[in-house]
Amino acid sequence: NAGVMQNPRHLVRRRGQEARLRCSPMKGHSHVYWYRQLPEEGLKFMVYLQKENIIDESGMPKERFSAEFPKEGPSILRIQQVVRGDSAAYFCASSPLEQGGYGYTFGSGTRLTVV
């Protein structure tokens, strides 16, 4: 039973390029959450999605960031026109139900470096 799969593990982008981060939830999980970890900081909530719906995007930056979780396929976090400040580790978590965090399983993260 595979866990939460994130790819790529490491991603390098030049300033102005687009970054696409993928997250495949655990089998049977229909709720996906994205968190960002800036250097020497804790994780910060970005967005919560269910299949084909964004439920809570209160942590998403207003510009350049978007997320989706289509009916088929992984959840995608997309960052357009990346800047140096976007360099961070991005973690995805999934849960089978709306469980207030205690049912989360985290992936190993994607480490984005903007050069």
Added chain:
Amino acid sequence: AQSVTQLDSQVPVFEEAPVELRCNYSSSVSVYLFWYVQYPNQGLQLLLKYLSGSTLVKGINGFEAEFNKSQTSFHLRKPSVHISDTAEYFCAVTPGGNKLVFGAGTILRVKS
């Protein structure tokens, strides 16, 4: 809004010594509390959680934590640490919604 304060950014300790990692939270409502561990370049692994009931919670790898409502604390303890416990530890809280609020983390360095 909830917030979590981890009072120590780094805790050095010798192998087989006891350790306590401190966590305080601020919330005006009942919360669920968690400790996660992150090994280098890996994701977060749940150590233990407090949802309700007994205030002393036992987790994996010999860790335990005590919920103290009056002091709004949830300190993590282990009576005897191993080199393999070297990692970063995060305290987190949720009021029951869908998002976790994390502290800034405490790096535990176990020395031989």
